[in-house]
Amino acid sequence: MSSPDLDRSDEEAVLNVLHSGVLGLGPCSIEFERLAAEVAGVQHGVAVSSGTAGLHLIVRALGIGARDEVLVPSFTFAASINVLLYEGAIPIFVDIEPDTFNLQPSELSHRRTPQTKAVMVVDVFGHPAAWDKVALAARDLQVIDDCCEAIGARHMDRPVGSYGDAGCFAFYPNKQMTTGEGGMIVTDDDALARDCRSLRNQGRGEMGSWLEHERLGFNYRMDELSAALGVSQIKRLNTFLSNRAHVAQMYTERLAGKTWVRPPVVRKDVTMSWFVYVVTLAEDVDRDAVIEALAAEGIPSRAYFSPIHLQPYIRERYGTRPGMLPITEDIARRTLALPFHNHLTEEQVERVVGALERVVAPAAS
Numbered sequence: 001m002s003s004p005d006l007d008r009s010d011e012e013a014v015l016n017v018l019h020s021g022v023l024g025l026g027p028c029s030i031e032f033e034r035l036a037a038e039v040a041g042v043q044h045g046v047a048v049s050s051g052t053a054g055l056h057l058i059v060r061a062l063g064i065g066a067r068d069e070v071l072v073p074s075f076t077f078a079a080s081i082n083v084l085l086y087e088g089a090i091p092i093f094v095d096i097e098p099d100t101f102n103l104q105p106s107e108l109s110h111r112r113t114p115q116t117k118a119v120m121v122v123d124v125f126g127h128p129a130a131w132d133k134v135a136l137a138a139r140d141l142q143v144i145d146d147c148c149e150a151i152g153a154r155h156m157d158r159p160v161g162s163y164g165d166a167g168c169f170a171f172y173p174n175k176q177m178t179t180g181e182g183g184m185i186v187t188d189d190d191a192l193a194r195d196c197r198s199l200r201n202q203g204r205g206e207m208g209s210w211l212e213h214e215r216l217g218f219n220y221r222m223d224e225l226s227a228a229l230g231v232s233q234i235k236r237l238n239t240f241l242s243n244r245a246h247v248a249q250m251y252t253e254r255l256a257g258k259t260w261v262r263p264p265v266v267r268k269d270v271t272m273s274w275f276v277y278v279v280t281l282a283e284d285v286d287r288d289a290v291i292e293a294l295a296a297e298g299i300p301s302r303a304y305f306s307p308i309h310l311q312p313y314i315r316e317r318y319g320t321r322p323g324m325l326p327i328t329e330d331i332a333r334r335t336l337a338l339p340f341h342n343h344l345t346e347e348q349v350e351r352v353v354g355a356l357e358r359v360v361a362p363a364a365s
């Protein structure tokens with residue numbers, strides 16, 4: 001489905017750290033933070049052990065806690081919601097736009113109550129949310145940008161991660177660039193950055209000794225091996241993103257005009273950071289039968305996402321059920337992620353689309 005883009009310079013960067021003997025909190029982390037903040041167009045980067053860890057620290061540092069309501073889409077990865085649950089906050093699910101799959105800005109005013117404290121915005125599949133409308137609707141709320149799938153994306157030429165109080169990138173191997181495991185908080189808020197640095201490092205203060213803890217913290221640090229890989233990868237981010245855009249364009253051209261499928265929609269005012277290539281099948285196509293038939297031809301594909309408000313642990317806790325988010329549920333039944341990475345060739349794209357064409361007709365009712 002996906003494949004990281006690793007080369008000799010990545011290997012050398014990691015080996016250099018091994019030879020240096022400094023494996024934690026060293027110069028590579030600082031350099032990686034600087035470069036990531038630059039990509040987001042903000043003052044601060046705080047490197048952490050995963051995207052989930054970064055989002056959790058933002059929630060904690062913003063003081064979002066027990067019984068606070070947070071508006072969040074259900075059409076996302078579970079981590080966007082889990083970090084709210086870790087702090088006892090209550091997710092209030094909002095429906096999405098049927099074309100971009102991002103949260104519907106009008107939902108923010110419809111679903112909020114006096115207990116609503118914040119919004120978790122997700123830039124789904126690397127397409128920025130409608131940030132102008134979101135920022136307006138959420139102007140008196142705290143705003144977190146889950147840009148874990150969107151590093152380098154821009155809305156009206158402003159980078160994701162620069163909107164809201166803070167954003168977070170993620171670097172798991174299926175993302176646009178990788179550090180193995182890893183994440184990066186990005187923010188312009190000095191105090192928030194300082195608190196996140198302390199919280200990721202067992203609650204230690206900036207100046208205090210190693211055994212002085214100012215608050216309850218976590219071990220969410222990024223190690224130097226990962227940070228070195230991050231520095232090496234982020235220097236090639238623009239190349240990665242243009243290669244991915246090229247692959248997406250090949251798919252989209254090949255799929256144009258077919259009645260049984262809609263290629264991803266890209267709004268005019270955004271620059272994508274292609275994370276995955278997700279098509280929407282026509283209503284009469286049995287998506288799961290397509291996945292099986294593609295697998296039989298040796299082509300991996302995936303249903304993406306499975307709504308979080310319908311996951312067993314969420315239904316049990318909050319009584320959520322089918323029918324609550326009609327657009328989310330309809331889209332989630334019909335979306336299909338195709339194989340996608342930086343070096344997919346025209347022949348491979350042709351093979352995937354050819355197989356898709358063959359299997360879709362019998363799967364249509």
Ligand SMILES: *Cc1c(COP(=O)(O)O)cnc(C)c1O
Nearest residue numbers: 050051052077079148149170172
């Ligand atoms: C990848 C991802 C995360 C973070 O994932 P980690 O595996 O913890 O790095 C968070 N939110 C979304 C939407 C993601 O896609």
